[in-house]
Amino acid sequence: MRLHPVIPMVVRTLTRPATIGGHRLPAGATVGPSILLVHASPENHPDPDAFRPERFLGQNPPTNTWIPFGGGVRRCIGAGFSIMEGVAVLREVFAAVDVRTLGSDVPKVRNITSVPRDGARVRISRSASIDR
Ligand code: HEM
Numbered sequence: 001m002r003l004h005p006v007i008p009m010v011v012r013t014l015t016r017p018a019t020i021g022g023h024r025l026p027a028g029a030t031v032g033p034s035i036l037l038v039h040a041s042p043e044n045h046p047d048p049d050a051f052r053p054e055r056f057l058g059q060n061p062p063t064n065t066w067i068p069f070g071g072g073v074r075r076c077i078g079a080g081f082s083i084m085e086g087v088a089v090l091r092e093v094f095a096a097v098d099v100r101t102l103g104s105d106v107p108k109v110r111n112i113t114s115v116p117r118d119g120a121r122v123r124i125s126r127s128a129s130i131d132r
Contacts, residue, residue, distance in 0.1 A: 001068040
């Protein structure tokens with residue numbers, strides 16, 4: 001969700017003038033906070049290209065450094081449910097089998113979401129940690 005966020009950016013329309021990134025913008029301007037850039041910033045995530053999910057163990061990421069569900073009053077209403085569902089499913093899957101990705105993880109745009117360009121092909125094998 002950090003390296004390949006489902007939605008690359010959100011969009012807001014300014015209701016009053018604001019200065020963002022040093023640019024003075026008028027009311028009515030459309031701004032697009034980039035989830036991709038926030039997640040790829042080495043200031044937010046050292047060695048940002050590395051897939052190292054354990055970097056989040058024992059601590060929540062600081063505010064506005066991990067925003068796959070957007071932010072503010074329009075943040076995704078399904079965020080809590082999605083996290084709960086993802087953890088429940090992945091816990092069961094990884095407890096039972098080892099999963100290895102096959103091929104590239106290059107994304108492509110599908111409607112407004114980002115999906116694996118060549119599909120999400122994986123190889124599944126019986127978990128070495130389980131005696132069946
Ligand atoms: C991994 C799963 C999901 C991801 C990554 C995701 C991501 C997002 C993002 C980035 C936004 C835009 C937020 C913003 O503008 O700041 C959004 C909005 C929204 N999401 Fe999700 N979403 C997920 C699952 C769900 C689910 C399961 C539901 C419904 C049960 C849901 C319902 C909505 C709704 C209704 C909005 C619009 C909220 C508004 O504009 O006030 N999403 N989501």
